[in-house]
Amino acid sequence: MFRLALSSLRHRVGGFAASFLNVFLGAALLMAFASLLDTAGGAGVSHDDKNSLTTIAYVVGGWGVVVVAFGVAATLGLSVRQRASEIALLKSAGATPKQVGRMVVGEATVVSGLAAALAVVPAYFAGRLLLTALTHAHEVADGITYKFGPMALAFGLGDAFVAGCVAAAIAARRAARQSTKDALVSASADDSRLSRKRIVWGLIFLVVGVDAGVLSGTVFKNKGFVSMSLAGEGIVWTSIALAVFAPALLRRAGLVFGQPLRATGGSGGYLAYLNLRQRSNHLAGALMPAVLLTGLAAGSMYLQRIRTLALKATGVTQTADDRGVNTLNFVIVAMIAVFAAVALLNIAITTTAFRRREFGQQRLVGSTRGQVLRMVAMESLVTGLTALVLGTVAAVAGVLPFTLGTKGASIGSAGPLIYVVVAAAVLVLTLVANVGAAARATRVPAAEAVAAV
Amino acid sequence: MSRTAPPASAEAAAALRLEAVSRVFQTGSRTVTALDSVDLTLVRGTFTAIMGPSGSGKTTLLQCASGLDRPTSGRVFIGGQPMPAGSEAAVTKFRRGRVGFVFQHYNLMPALTVKQNVTLPAKLAGRRISADRRDAVLAQVGLADRGDHRPAQLSGGEQQRVAIARALVTSPEILFADEPTGALDSRSAQTVLRLLDQAVRTHGQTVVLVTHDPVAAAHADTVLFLMDGRLVDRLPGPTAVAVADRMTRLADEVDRRAAEAEV
Numbered sequence: 001m002f003r004l005a006l007s008s009l010r011h012r013v014g015g016f017a018a019s020f021l022n023v024f025l026g027a028a029l030l031m032a033f034a035s036l037l038d039t040a041g042g043a044g045v046s047h048d049d050k051n052s053l054t055t056i057a058y059v060v061g062g063w064g065v066v067v068v069a070f071g072v073a074a075t076l077g078l079s080v081r082q083r084a085s086e087i088a089l090l091k092s093a094g095a096t097p098k099q100v101g102r103m104v105v106g107e108a109t110v111v112s113g114l115a116a117a118l119a120v121v122p123a124y125f126a127g128r129l130l131l132t133a134l135t136h137a138h139e140v141a142d143g144i145t146y147k148f149g150p151m152a153l154a155f156g157l158g159d160a161f162v163a164g165c166v167a168a169a170i171a172a173r174r175a176a177r178q179s180t181k182d183a184l185v186s187a188s189a190d191d192s193r194l195s196r197k198r199i200v201w202g203l204i205f206l207v208v209g210v211d212a213g214v215l216s217g218t219v220f221k222n223k224g225f226v227s228m229s230l231a232g233e234g235i236v237w238t239s240i241a242l243a244v245f246a247p248a249l250l251r252r253a254g255l256v257f258g259q260p261l262r263a264t265g266g267s268g269g270y271l272a273y274l275n276l277r278q279r280s281n282h283l284a285g286a287l288m289p290a291v292l293l294t295g296l297a298a299g300s301m302y303l304q305r306i307r308t309l310a311l312k313a314t315g316v317t318q319t320a321d322d323r324g325v326n327t328l329n330f331v332i333v334a335m336i337a338v339f340a341a342v343a344l345l346n347i348a349i350t351t352t353a354f355r356r357r358e359f360g361q362q363r364l365v366g367s368t369r370g371q372v373l374r375m376v377a378m379e380s381l382v383t384g385l386t387a388l389v390l391g392t393v394a395a396v397a398g399v400l401p402f403t404l405g406t407k408g409a410s411i412g413s414a415g416p417l418i419y420v421v422v423a424a425a426v427l428v429l430t431l432v433a434n435v436g437a438a439a440r441a442t443r444v445p446a447a448e449a450v451a452a453v
Numbered sequence: 454m455s456r457t458a459p460p461a462s463a464e465a466a467a468a469l470r471l472e473a474v475s476r477v478f479q480t481g482s483r484t485v486t487a488l489d490s491v492d493l494t495l496v497r498g499t500f501t502a503i504m505g506p507s508g509s510g511k512t513t514l515l516q517c518a519s520g521l522d523r524p525t526s527g528r529v530f531i532g533g534q535p536m537p538a539g540s541e542a543a544v545t546k547f548r549r550g551r552v553g554f555v556f557q558h559y560n561l562m563p564a565l566t567v568k569q570n571v572t573l574p575a576k577l578a579g580r581r582i583s584a585d586r587r588d589a590v591l592a593q594v595g596l597a598d599r600g601d602h603r604p605a606q607l608s609g610g611e612q613q614r615v616a617i618a619r620a621l622v623t624s625p626e627i628l629f630a631d632e633p634t635g636a637l638d639s640r641s642a643q644t645v646l647r648l649l650d651q652a653v654r655t656h657g658q659t660v661v662l663v664t665h666d667p668v669a670a671a672h673a674d675t676v677l678f679l680m681d682g683r684l685v686d687r688l689p690g691p692t693a694v695a696v697a698d699r700m701t702r703l704a705d706e707v708d709r710r711a712a713e714a715e716v
Binding site: 266267270274275277278279358361362363364365366367368369370371445446447450 | 521542546549558561574576579
């Protein structure tokens with residue numbers, strides 16, 4: 001089965017590229033931060049510097065681990081689910097569920113292992129840049145020797161790699177358990193009601209998120225970097241909780257946007273409405289990274305802006321160090337935002353490209369390419385707007401308690417510009433990824449798209 | 454350009470007319486002529502079956518005639534009007550409403566109910582189908598009580614009947630059926646063929662059926678035989694035995710030519 005896994009990898013390089021890229025970026029991101037732990041363990045590092053380095057590494061690593069784990073799991077899980085029919089075929093040819101599982105996990109191991117290993121090189125340099133930035137911000141003393149060692153590797157492999165393999169194993173187990181008929185049925189008519197297990201996990205994440213947010217404004221208030229990180233943690237977990245509920249929420253959104261969609265959208269709006277209502281499970285995949293991106297990008301930039309304004313309001317003048325910390329913070333947020341954006345693009349493109357056959361069928365019965373693209377545009381507009389609303393809720397879950405706990409701070413004073421920019425970026429990303437993938441998927445003649453199963 | 458304008462001549466009254474239609478595929482350095490200057494006229498209200506060995510060009514003929522593929526040369530007329538040479542969108546707009554399809558694998562939209570599937574082509578064309586018309590066609594194919602089901606909840610035979618209802622509801626100039634019984638058991642296949650038969654006899658629908666099954670072909674008024682991209686034979690008033698006999702002879706002919714080519 002492992003050899004089958006390897007040959008299957010060779011034949012569908014394109015299909016695995018998305019997963020590969022996500023693991024690669026995620027592992028690089030985590031290893032860069034975790035290398036600060038290795039650096040802190042070096043000889044001649046003062047006690048204070050050791051503290052600063054480990055705090056930053058754990059704090060950022062805290063969000064990073066969560067964001068990367070979920071991003072990687074979403075991409076790899078999706079890639080397995082999309083092969084339901086291939087797995088059904090293998091089973092009808094006599095493969096046992098166990099063998100199917102071994103094949104899928106085998107593929108995931110090779111892909112994530114390779115990606116994580118290759119990520120070591122960029123992670124080394126990114127980590128060194130981080131240390132330089134920290135030195136410039138006077139967070140740590142000059143002359144600390146950069147080290148990249150076991151901690152970095154443990155984090156990079158331990159998170160991105162393990163998350164990828166576990167997600168593949170879970171998805172494979174579900175796929176292998178399904179009978180062939182069920183696989184075919186569930187591939188076409190899905191049920192977007194949430195399972196009990198899903199609801200429980202969602203609630204747990206929500207509690208963790210709200211709790212972290214509240215802590216940042218109460219027990220840990222006015223602790224600078226720590227309060228901010230805790231608020232950030234609140235945003236991440238709330239985003240994930242909302243993403244867990246995404247299929248059901250998207251169905252509701254379909255209902256809310258249904259009237260305007262059908263009234264103004266012609267046949268595209270009509271079909272977009274039906275797809276949102278009926279197949280929200282399929283469309284909800286890209287929601288998680290979009291919610292994370294909105295929540296994290298908008299949330300953490302507001303956190304920082306509010307803190308800066310609060311310092312100013314209370315008469316504390318900003319030092320060069322403060323500005324350094326600000327820059328550093330911005331870099332960290334940017335790195336995680338890039339990861340979330342890539343996951344968003346990956347999942348949106350994979351999901352839409354997978355609908356090639358469906359688009360073909362639609363064109364056979366008389367849909368023009370333009371009509372297909374308009375339908376996809378309207379679906380992604382609703383998906384994007386839903387992600388914005390959820391991301392905003394998640395951001396508020398972190399920003400609000402932080403603001404209440406910070407003397408002299410108010411959300412209003414930070415202005416709407418950051419939000420507008422983030423919102424526009426998320427909407428544009430979602431639209432471009434989906435419509436672009438749909439344009440590609442409809443480039444071949446309809447009869448060919450339908451024939452190629 | 455009104456579709457209801459009276460035809461200029463008896464020739465133009467043909468539901469489908471092909472004039473010297475050729476389709477050449479270029480794969481690398483190899484050139485394959487799938488259709489070789491085919492001329493064909495099908496009168497309205499007729500039921501025609503097209504048969505031929507694998508690789509004889511059946512599918513290409515159907516795709517060129519229906520606007521899914523473009524001939525390399527030659528012209529196609531549907532209801533006396535030429536297939537536009539413009540963009541894919543122009544061809545799509547031309548064929549919807551004029552051409553109905555029934556495919557081997559049904560091709561119903563999974564997210565749509567039976568009713569929604571049936572009215573989708575009209576919706577895409579920006580036209581309205583009355584609920585009465587929709588229900589009448591669903592009753593015609595025996596699915597009056599299945600309107601709110603989704604394709605996944607139906608058997609293969611039922612799905613194919615939905616596809617027939619979808620093709621008939623706009624009263625197209627011509628209906629193309631590509632191996633419509635290929636994935637069905639013999640009883641469901643009989644039902645599907647009877648429905649196509651009925652559409653021709655009682656509603657004056659023009660039907661073209663591509664098949665490799667002599668029993669299915671025997672439902673048609675005329676069977677046309679295709680070999681190496683040319684129409685080589687026609688059999689009016691076919692029986693399954695007669696069709697099977699011709700097909701055997703065609704297959705022998707193909708073998709003989711292949712043997713000659715090797716010598």
